Amino acid sequence: MKRRLVLMGGAAAAATLFSGCASQNLDAYAGERPELDLRRYFNGRLTAYGIFQDRSGQVVRRFTVVMEGRWDGDQGVLDEAFTYSDGRTERRVWRLTRLADGRYTGRADDVVGEASGQVRGNAFNWRYTLRLPVDGRTYDVQFDDWMYLMDDRVMLNKAVMSKFGIRLGEVTLTFVKG
Numbered sequence: 001m002k003r004r005l006v007l008m009g010g011a012a013a014a015a016t017l018f019s020g021c022a023s024q025n026l027d028a029y030a031g032e033r034p035e036l037d038l039r040r041y042f043n044g045r046l047t048a049y050g051i052f053q054d055r056s057g058q059v060v061r062r063f064t065v066v067m068e069g070r071w072d073g074d075q076g077v078l079d080e081a082f083t084y085s086d087g088r089t090e091r092r093v094w095r096l097t098r099l100a101d102g103r104y105t106g107r108a109d110d111v112v113g114e115a116s117g118q119v120r121g122n123a124f125n126w127r128y129t130l131r132l133p134v135d136g137r138t139y140d141v142q143f144d145d146w147m148y149l150m151d152d153r154v155m156l157n158k159a160v161m162s163k164f165g166i167r168l169g170e171v172t173l174t175f176v177k178g
Contacts, residue, residue: 024125024146032121036149038096038104041177042069042078048157050173061085065173074098112140122149141168153177 045068052061062085069078076096083089094115096106102119106128115128126145131138145159157173 023144026118026120026123026125029121029123029148032123034122034149034151036119036122036124036147036155038119038124039071039074039076039098041149041155041175042067042076042096043071044069044177046175046177048173048175050157050171052161052169052171054169055167060169067175117145123147139163143171147175 045066048065048067050063050065051059052063054060064083066081066083067078069076071077074097076094076098078094078096080092080094081089082091092108092110094106094108096104098104104117104119104124104126106115106117106126108115110131112129112131115126117124117126124145124147126147127143128145129140129142132141141161141163143159143161145157147155147157149155153176155175155177157171157175159171159173161168161171
């Protein structure tokens with residue numbers, strides 16, 4: 001009886017743990033407006049303001065990103081210039097491709113392999129592995145980005161950063177177009 005109770009308790013704990021790891025359903029946003037067209041939104045100059053929070057929720061980094069996007073048909077380039085609150089700067093250039101059914105792929109020098117994402121309604125889910133330098137070492141960490149178009153100028157972005165399935169922190173950004 002005691003063994004059965006322990007097994008049931010373990011199963012309940014595992015179910016609770018794994019339900020917390022469940023992903024959002026992109027299709028839930030299919031009817032949301034305004035409809036996001038990445039080629040239109042990430043075209044021209046944008047500025048983003050962001051924070052990185054560690055696992056405990058503490059803000060450990062603040063940053064601004066100035067972006068310039070351009071598209072030629074289904075091929076796009078998004079040039080990002082980061083400035084962190086400590087004065088450090090960084091640059092990432094995404095090469096994006098629009099595929100069928102609202103799907104996109106992307107590559108950047110510090111991205112391992114290919115990023116993939118999909119748009120539904122006003123939302124975009126973008127997943128990739130980033131090679132992140134920390135204190136002289138590099139770590140490959142996974143990002144699960146969710147972007148939500150609020151209006152023609154503003155988009156919100158929340159990304160969970162993890163390694164080996166363990167949540168390391170979150171990035172929150174507000175994009176402003178124009």
